[in-house]
């Protein structure tokens with residue numbers, strides 16, 4: 001490759017602070033097990049904002065300057081010599097949890113919760129750049145009928161799908177709290193997996209409208225109604241079988257527990273920014289609540305399920321995407337993400353690839 005340097009967005013300071021736009025980053029050199037990807041587009045994640053804010057989670061993980069960006073899709077332009085199942089020209093998205101391959105969890109079919117996991121675009125350089133490298137077994141071939149833009153959604157929204165997978169929702173009444181992009185994935189997944197009644201709550205009417213379009217049977221604005229009271233009326237005073245929390249908010253989690261029947265499943269998908277306190281005896285133990293966490297996606301079951309969901313009747317990619325920005329305009333893109341405006345915002349290293357409206 002003649003090009004030696006590339007453009008990218010780097011978190012340079014180990015403390016709170018914005019990204020730096022660089023034009024002098026070396027093009028990543030791949031090892032024998034890696035592929036080099038020419039990035040088509042990369043979505044901004046809430047985690048990227050947490051990293052800029054340098055929250056506690058970030059402080060434990062980010063130890064050196066890093067090119068951010070982990071929700072990406074692009075084309076393979078080079079493969080290492082051990083790589084057999086990927087070739088130049090393949091369209092791929094990336095699993096951001098890079099498992100070690102040899103710990104207890106990796107050896108027991110749980111690589112997504114690997115003890116030594118590295119994180120693409122967080123603990124190692126990612127895809128807010130013209131090129132990114134990653135181990136080839138962390139790439140997912142994008143089905144032909146999905147766009148690059150849709151493929152950027154596997155990683156972030158897969159957590160919502162994984163939440164629905166963990167909850168075994170078939171034939172059950174389900175509450176999903178929160179309907180940002182990950183919530184919408186959980187909603188369409190719950191319908192796909194056969195939830196009998198799907199109730200969605202949030203604090204914004206416009207988001208609830210989209211939730212309905214993506215498959216929610218009933219929606220409630222928790223600013224306006226007493227959710228637990230509504231749900232008890234709907235379920236003959238029993239409560240829902242499953243509650244999936246996508247907010248990570250302490251208030252929302254306690255509310256979900258009040259809506260959940262004894263013996264029900266609470267699945268946590270949304271990442272709290274600080275510790276959440278429970279009344280363990282009264283809220284969980286006496287009621288035999290099963291509490292399950294979700295970390296990323298099952299590799300590759302969640303991805304395969306999500307590909308089906310994206311092609312199914314409930315999920316609508318366009319409703320989940322926000323605005324599209326050239327990489328040089330990253331400040332506008334991040335400002336929109338911070339504003340809470342709906343939709344995943346995408347950054348394109350090559351502005352000519354931004355689809356016309």
Ligand SMILES: [Zn+2]
Pocket residue numbers: 045046047070071155156
């Ligand atoms: Zn993310």
Ligand SMILES: [Zn+2]
Pocket residue numbers: 099100101102103104105106107111114115116117
């Ligand atoms: Zn491992």
